[in-house]
Amino acid sequence: MALVEREASQILVVDDELVIRQILADFLSMEGYQVETAEDGKAALEKLDSTTFDIVISDMKMPRIGGIELIETIRERGVDVLTVIMTAYGTVETAIDAMKKGAYDYLLKPFKMEEVIRVVERGLQNRKLQRENMILRETIALYRASEEISTSLSLSDVLDQLTGTTLRELPADEVIIHLTAEGGSVTLCTRASRNGHKYQPEHLELSALLHAHSEGQLVLAHGERCPQYLTADAPAVTSLLSVPLKVPQRLVGLVTAVSVTPGNRFSEGQRKLLSVLGGRAAAAVDNIRLFENLQLTFRETIQGFARALEAMDRYTAGHSDRVTRLSRLIALELDLPLEEVETVTQAALMHDIGKIGCQANLNKPGKLSAQEYEIFKAHPTFGRQILEPISFLRPIVSGVLSHHERWDGTGYPDGLKGEDIPLAARILAVADTYDAMTSSRAYRKALGHEVTMREIQRCAGSQFDPAVVSAFERAIERYREECRQRGVAVPE
Numbered sequence: 001m002a003l004v005e006r007e008a009s010q011i012l013v014v015d016d017e018l019v020i021r022q023i024l025a026d027f028l029s030m031e032g033y034q035v036e037t038a039e040d041g042k043a044a045l046e047k048l049d050s051t052t053f054d055i056v057i058s059d060m061k062m063p064r065i066g067g068i069e070l071i072e073t074i075r076e077r078g079v080d081v082l083t084v085i086m087t088a089y090g091t092v093e094t095a096i097d098a099m100k101k102g103a104y105d106y107l108l109k110p111f112k113m114e115e116v117i118r119v120v121e122r123g124l125q126n127r128k129l130q131r132e133n134m135i136l137r138e139t140i141a142l143y144r145a146s147e148e149i150s151t152s153l154s155l156s157d158v159l160d161q162l163t164g165t166t167l168r169e170l171p172a173d174e175v176i177i178h179l180t181a182e183g184g185s186v187t188l189c190t191r192a193s194r195n196g197h198k199y200q201p202e203h204l205e206l207s208a209l210l211h212a213h214s215e216g217q218l219v220l221a222h223g224e225r226c227p228q229y230l231t232a233d234a235p236a237v238t239s240l241l242s243v244p245l246k247v248p249q250r251l252v253g254l255v256t257a258v259s260v261t262p263g264n265r266f267s268e269g270q271r272k273l274l275s276v277l278g279g280r281a282a283a284a285v286d287n288i289r290l291f292e293n294l295q296l297t298f299r300e301t302i303q304g305f306a307r308a309l310e311a312m313d314r315y316t317a318g319h320s321d322r323v324t325r326l327s328r329l330i331a332l333e334l335d336l337p338l339e340e341v342e343t344v345t346q347a348a349l350m351h352d353i354g355k356i357g358c359q360a361n362l363n364k365p366g367k368l369s370a371q372e373y374e375i376f377k378a379h380p381t382f383g384r385q386i387l388e389p390i391s392f393l394r395p396i397v398s399g400v401l402s403h404h405e406r407w408d409g410t411g412y413p414d415g416l417k418g419e420d421i422p423l424a425a426r427i428l429a430v431a432d433t434y435d436a437m438t439s440s441r442a443y444r445k446a447l448g449h450e451v452t453m454r455e456i457q458r459c460a461g462s463q464f465d466p467a468v469v470s471a472f473e474r475a476i477e478r479y480r481e482e483c484r485q486r487g488v489a490v491p492e
Ligand SMILES: [Fe+2]
Pocket: 351, 352, 379, 403, 404
C-alpha cells in the first residue's frame, strides 16, 4: 500500500544550489517518489502550471522568485499542493513566517535525510486524509442534495435547494441562478447570499458566461481572471464559478457562485460538485416545465369545452369568465393565500362544466319541467365526475361539486351547511348568482346592480355565507370604480 502511494506521489524540489537539488532528487527517487527539480520560484511556478505535484520542497532564498513569494503565489492561484520550506539554522522565525503564509512544514539545513522522509511521509498522509475526508463529505452532500432536488415538486423548491446547497457546501458569498429559454433569453433570475447581498446579478456578464457554457468551457476563475465574466463596473471578486444547467442537447440555465471574501476560492472538486447538482436541477426544472405545460394545455382544453358549451347559448356566453373574475376578487378580498386564490379561480372557470352531461335545453324560455330541473341539479355531480380523474384538477373538485349548496343546508347535491361547504364553493355561489341575475336569460331580463346586491344581501345567512357577502360588497364596489375609470361597461 505504502509503495503504491510513494510511486504515485510527485515531488518538486526547488533550490538554486545544484548540489542540494541533486542530492534530494536522487535520495527521494531511491525512496520511490517521482521527483522533478527547479532552480528557483519562477521555474517552479512554470512546472506547477503544467504538472500536478503532491509536495513542493523549496529553499527560502533564491533569485527571481524566492520561497516566501512562491508559497504566496501557490496559495493565490489555489494550486492544490503541500509546500515545505527549507531554511538554515538561525532563521527559524523566517520558517515560521513561511508557515503562516501557508507552508505545511519546514526543514532546517543542513538536514538529515530521515528527517526529509519523515516530513514528506507525514505530509502525504495528511493529504490523503484530507482528500478522503473531502470525498466523503462531498459524497454525502451530493447524495443529500440530489435527493432533495429530485423530490422537489415546484420550480421554486428546486431553485431553493440548489442555492441552499451551494451556500452550504461552497465558500460562496452569493449564488445566482438564471433560467433561460431557447435562444438564451432569461426567463427567471433568483439568488441567495450568505450574509446579505454583496453582489448583484447585473454585475455578471451573462453573454460571456452563456458563450463559455455553449462552447463547453469550464468557468472557474480567481482574482484577475474573473473580469472576463463581469461587467466593466462590477466590483472585484475573489473567485467565480459557473456551471450550466443542462439537459441533453439543451441549456435551461446556469448557476454562478461568487466569492468576494479574500482567501475563499472555489476548487476544482467544488466545480464538479456544483456540476453534478446543476445536472440534477436542470433535469428537475425541465420536468416541472413539461408538467406545467401539460397542465396548462389540459386546463385550456377543458376551459375550451366549457366556453364552447356556453357559446351554444347566447344567454350564457361569457358567464364562466365573469364568474371567474368576481370569484377571484372575493378570494383576494378575503386575503386567501395565493395558492387558494388560484384554486378558486380554476374552480370558477370550470364550475358549470358538468352541464356537458345534461342532455336537455336548460335555458329555454319559460320554466323547466320537474324532470328537466332534476337533470339540471345533476350538473355539479357531473362536474365532479369529469374533473375527478384528472389528478392535478382534484383541488378544484369540491368547489365545483358544492357551488349550489346553501349556507342554511337547503342546497344540493349534498345539503351541506355553513362552513361544511368548501370556501371556494361559498365564494362561487355569490359570484355565480350575481352574474346570473345581472345577465339576461331567455325567460327574463337582466336585473340591475342595486337590485341584485339587495337580493344577495337579503340572502346572506340563508343562501350565502355572510362573510363572503360582505367581502363581495367591498370588492365589487372597488371593481366597478376601476371599470368606470377604464371605460369598461358594468351592470347598472
Ligand atoms: Fe351551476
